[in-house]
Amino acid sequence: MILYGYALSSASYRVRIALALKGLPVTSVPLDLRAGEQKLERFLQINSQGLVPAMALDDGTVLTQSVAIIEYLDEINPDPPLLPRAPSQRARVRALAQAIICDVHPLNNLRVLQYLEKDLRQDKAARDAWYAHWVQLGFEALERRLVGDSATGRYCHGDAPTVADVCLVPQVFNARRFAVDLQAYPRIVGIDAACRELPEFQGAAPDRQV
Numbered sequence: 001m002i003l004y005g006y007a008l009s010s011a012s013y014r015v016r017i018a019l020a021l022k023g024l025p026v027t028s029v030p031l032d033l034r035a036g037e038q039k040l041e042r043f044l045q046i047n048s049q050g051l052v053p054a055m056a057l058d059d060g061t062v063l064t065q066s067v068a069i070i071e072y073l074d075e076i077n078p079d080p081p082l083l084p085r086a087p088s089q090r091a092r093v094r095a096l097a098q099a100i101i102c103d104v105h106p107l108n109n110l111r112v113l114q115y116l117e118k119d120l121r122q123d124k125a126a127r128d129a130w131y132a133h134w135v136q137l138g139f140e141a142l143e144r145r146l147v148g149d150s151a152t153g154r155y156c157h158g159d160a161p162t163v164a165d166v167c168l169v170p171q172v173f174n175a176r177r178f179a180v181d182l183q184a185y186p187r188i189v190g191i192d193a194a195c196r197e198l199p200e201f202q203g204a205a206p207d208r209q210v
């Protein structure tokens with residue numbers, strides 16, 4: 001399998017964590033998003049959205065969208081499971097993951113921040129305020145849910161990592177990169193720390209990519 005990604009891309013980071021948890025090998029093809037390589041025709045032929053990650057399977061099939069890729073990996077290699085078995089618990093884990101990947105991350109993606117700066121002529125302070133606003137709104141709700149729900153354990157759901165943790169850790173990494181104050185979210189910070197004690201999360205971190 002070939003993973004087209006970028007070290008600092010949180011969506012690619014999610015897939016790297018899932019691959020590591022599954023113990024699956026992959027050939028990495030890095031794209032330089034800052035240089036706009038994702039918008040070149042040769043990559044648009046792989047993912048017409050011009051976004052990473054994309055994953056090419058050995059038969060040439062290309063998968064896109066990080067969580068679709070992660071669920072594919074979970075289906076072909078169910079051990080360890082990244083989703084609980086009971087439907088209501090699966091829905092809980094997916095909801096936690098989607099609160100991050102649908103309701104926070106898309107607002108703070110590179111192309112959105114670039115649009116704010118270049119097209120709408122906002123300065124760095126305004127861009128960073130925008131970034132922090134959406135992270136804080138999302139994390140406030142997530143923290144409240146994690147704290148108030150007995151299904152939360154060492155990780156977002158019980159005591160084994162799930163898709164929710166796979167999505168949470170890259171978002172926390174990104175928030176720190178943009179100097180967002182995380183003091184109000186001790187449960188999120190604690191779960192992130194617990195995840196990052198695991199070698200699979202450590203090896204997937206942006207600073208461990210070549």
Ligand SMILES: N[C@@H](CCC(=O)N[C@@H](CS)C(=O)NCC(=O)O)C(=O)O
Pocket residue numbers: 008009010011012033038050051052053064065066067101109110111112
């Ligand atoms: N929903 C997509 C999001 C993918 C995405 O936004 N990728 C970012 C990096 S984290 C990207 O490629 N950005 C390029 C750009 O903004 O031009 C997924 O989960 O795969």
